[in-house]
Amino acid sequence: xxxxxxxxxxxxxxxxxxxxxxxxxxxxxxxxxxxxxxxxxxxxxxxxxxxxxxxxxxxxxxxxxxxxxxxxxxxxxxxxxxxxxxxxxxxxxxxxxxxxxxxxxxxxxxxxxxxxxxxxxxxxxxxxxxxxxxxxxxxxxxxxxxxxxxxxxxxxxxxxxxxxxxxxxxxxxxxxxxxxxxxxxxxxxxxxxxxxxxxxxxxxxxxxxxxxxxxxxxxxxxxxxxxxxxxxxxxxxxxxxxxxxxxxxxxxxxxxxxxxxxxxxxxxxxxxxxxxxxxxxxxxxxxxxxxxxxxxxxxxxxxxxxxxxxxxxxxxxxxxxx
Amino acid sequence: xxxxxxxxxxxxxxxxxxxxxxxxxxxxxxxxxxxxxxxxxxxxxxxxxxxxxxxxxxxxxxxxxxxxxxxxxxxxxxxxxxxxxxxxxxxxxxxxxxxxxxxxxxxxxxxxxxxxxxxxxxxxxxxxxxxxxxxxxxxxxxxxxxxxxxxxxxxxxxxxxxxxxxxxxxxxxxxxxxxxxxxxxxxxxxxxxxxxxxxxxxxxxxxxxxxxxxxxxxxxxxxxxxxxxxxxxxxxxxxxxxxxxxxxxxxxxxxxxxxxxxxxxxxxxxxxxxxxxxxxxxxxxxxxxxxxxxxxxxxxxxxxxxxxxxxx
Ligand SMILES: Nc1ncnc2c1ncn2[C@@H]1O[C@H](COP(=O)(O)OP(=O)(O)OP(=O)(O)O)[C@@H](O)[C@H]1O
Ligand SMILES: [Mg+2]
Numbered sequence: 001x002x003x004x005x006x007x008x009x010x011x012x013x014x015x016x017x018x019x020x021x022x023x024x025x026x027x028x029x030x031x032x033x034x035x036x037x038x039x040x041x042x043x044x045x046x047x048x049x050x051x052x053x054x055x056x057x058x059x060x061x062x063x064x065x066x067x068x069x070x071x072x073x074x075x076x077x078x079x080x081x082x083x084x085x086x087x088x089x090x091x092x093x094x095x096x097x098x099x100x101x102x103x104x105x106x107x108x109x110x111x112x113x114x115x116x117x118x119x120x121x122x123x124x125x126x127x128x129x130x131x132x133x134x135x136x137x138x139x140x141x142x143x144x145x146x147x148x149x150x151x152x153x154x155x156x157x158x159x160x161x162x163x164x165x166x167x168x169x170x171x172x173x174x175x176x177x178x179x180x181x182x183x184x185x186x187x188x189x190x191x192x193x194x195x196x197x198x199x200x201x202x203x204x205x206x207x208x209x210x211x212x213x214x215x216x217x218x219x220x221x222x223x224x225x226x227x228x229x230x231x232x233x234x235x236x237x238x239x240x241x242x243x244x245x246x247x248x249x250x251x252x253x254x255x256x257x258x259x260x261x262x263x264x265x266x267x268x269x270x271x272x273x274x275x276x277x278x279x280x281x282x283x284x285x286x287x288x289x290x291x292x293x294x295x296x297x298x299x300x301x302x303x304x305x306x307x308x309x310x311x312x313x314x315x316x317x318x319x320x321x322x
Numbered sequence: 323x324x325x326x327x328x329x330x331x332x333x334x335x336x337x338x339x340x341x342x343x344x345x346x347x348x349x350x351x352x353x354x355x356x357x358x359x360x361x362x363x364x365x366x367x368x369x370x371x372x373x374x375x376x377x378x379x380x381x382x383x384x385x386x387x388x389x390x391x392x393x394x395x396x397x398x399x400x401x402x403x404x405x406x407x408x409x410x411x412x413x414x415x416x417x418x419x420x421x422x423x424x425x426x427x428x429x430x431x432x433x434x435x436x437x438x439x440x441x442x443x444x445x446x447x448x449x450x451x452x453x454x455x456x457x458x459x460x461x462x463x464x465x466x467x468x469x470x471x472x473x474x475x476x477x478x479x480x481x482x483x484x485x486x487x488x489x490x491x492x493x494x495x496x497x498x499x500x501x502x503x504x505x506x507x508x509x510x511x512x513x514x515x516x517x518x519x520x521x522x523x524x525x526x527x528x529x530x531x532x533x534x535x536x537x538x539x540x541x542x543x544x545x546x547x548x549x550x551x552x553x554x555x556x557x558x559x560x561x562x563x564x565x566x567x568x569x570x571x572x573x574x575x576x577x578x579x580x581x582x583x584x585x586x587x588x589x590x591x592x593x594x595x596x597x598x599x600x601x602x603x604x605x606x607x608x609x610x611x612x613x614x615x616x617x618x619x620x621x622x623x624x625x626x627x628x629x630x631x632x633x634x
Binding site for chain 2: 002003004005009010012013014016017021102103104106107108109110111112113114319320321
């Protein structure tokens with residue numbers, strides 16, 4: 001049956017309300033403090049170390065993002081890989097079910113608006129909030145770098161860092177969509193938060209191990225032990241990488257490596273054929289790096305869209321009565 | 323435009339095998355207050371949700387102001403105000419901010435919004451708390467805020483699902499006054515309720531729902547005649563004589579029952595007022611009061627469900 005009128009009627013007001021609600025909420029403050037605390041440690045320490053670097057590094061500025069200081073075992077980007085999902089989940093885990101519980105949903109849906117616009121507005125409002133938060137963080141890191149390193153970044157460094165920001169937003173978008181999905185499925189906000197956090201833990205910790213166990217149990221024992229033929233071993237590594245890329249965390253991490261370590265030529269095992277003619281340690285041009293991580297970026301965006309679509313389908317079929 | 327604002331034909335909603343609403347026909351006329359009555363689970367809320375296109379129907383057709391809520395929900399929702407049962411607002415926002423959000427969804431031009439909010443809040447006597455957070459509102463205030471939203475919307479039809487539930491008598495009275503005000507503005511009002519005597523006082527017509535069907539439909543008097551038979555109950559108060567004794571044997575009198583607040587109720591199959599007055603006077607009593615009793619909706623309701631106990 002055809003519906004009349006644009007599905008996006010009312011999208012603007014919903015988006016603006018969500019956006020301003022997020023920005024003024026106490027929860028957002030807490031999440032930001034959390035993110036800042038997590039980010040400040042590696043950034044502060046690596047800045048100290050980088051100040052003392054004497055040899056000239058053309059990508060010194062990017063090292064602020066990627067270098068893991070000696071005293072903490074993770075870099076700024078690794079911290080972000082962990083904290084961005086938390087930020088996204090914190091923003092969206094109760095976005096639909098809280099409307100049910102506050103009994104505002106049927107009142108809002110009795111205004112001239114389709115559910116499409118409501119859900120999309122909520123998602124975009126969350127995404128915009130996330131973007132603002134990450135942008136703020138990014139600017140802080142950049143400013144700190146300028147002040148403490150005392151030298152301006154080169155244009156290509158800014159471009160790479162900006163691309164990194166976009167990838168980080170897309171990564172957050174996946175988790176935002178996932179949290180939104182759970183908030184559509186479960187009426188209880190606690191359950192939906194728990195499920196979203198469980199999924200986050202699963203991908204952050206369990207998934208790489210699961211993949212490893214799975215792949216090793218599938219291949220012949222001598223291949224698993226590292227004595228197989230080169231093509232067999234290669235096939236195993238590729239399967240493993242393929243499976244790991246089902247996790248948004250992997251996609252994000254690989255994209256970050258490609259963007260912020262310009263020396264990266266490939267994200268899989270390096271074959272001698274690929275190294276022919278390559279100068280070890282020579283940086284790739286920005287365009288080449290982008291090409292390298294293009295699959296990761298499309299993977300993140302596609303994942304975001306797919307999860308949102310699932311939430312959309314379920315939301316359309318739901319009863320509005322509380 | 324036709325006289326009907328809502329036209330329902332054969333409307334059905336099935337949840338699995340269970341028919342929550344079973345092929346109902348209903349017309350709501352312009353400018354009337356229409357009451358939906360019925361026990362819990364009778365299908366009132368389901369019917370209302372289908373009118374707004376918030377739940378898909380399983381069969382039948384609905385036309386609201388000439389629009390089909392399934393195919394043209396935006397047109398319907400632009401013109402119809404809805405107050406859900408247990409209405410909720412965003413507690414962290416003020417009433418004005420809540421209404422502003424609705425106003426934006428309604429695409430009311432920005433410069434008109436505040437004027438319309440103030441006007442609507444005045445109508446429901448909340449003008450002085452418009453800038454307070456809704457978290458501080460009482461149940462009755464929230465309910466009135468819900469009506470303010472409908473007033474601000476300038477809806478042609480207002481659908482109110484149990485607007486008086488959980489309100490104290492005074493708040494109920496105030497709310498019903500506001501609903502009467504809607505009617506004066508030419509708004510057709512459809513409301514569902516369990517407070518039968520209150521419904522009786524505001525509704526022009528009522529429909530009695532039972533198990534997804536409309537069991538009875540009409541004015542309160544028509545309903546009473548259908549259920550109780552065409553009786554003529556009267557209320558009599560007199561001093562200086564025993565009323566029951568003096569009307570004994572009077573033709574047409576079926577039952578005489580003393581009432582708690584004094585006086586007696588006389589049920590008869592015809593109008594016996596003149597005869598009763600004559601008897602009391604001739605018995606030497608002083609007639610204090612003699613009034614025609616409107617059948618109470620509550621009695622009708624109770625009687626109907628007693629007679630159809632197996633059905634309810
Ligand atoms: N999502 C659902 N799934 C299955 N059955 C449902 C669903 N929603 C409602 N029902 C059933 O539909 C019937 C009608 O419910 P409805 O809410 O319309 O009743 P009501 O007349 O509004 O009752 P009340 O006076 O309690 O508000 C009930 O028997 C209820 O159990
Ligand atoms: Mg109901």
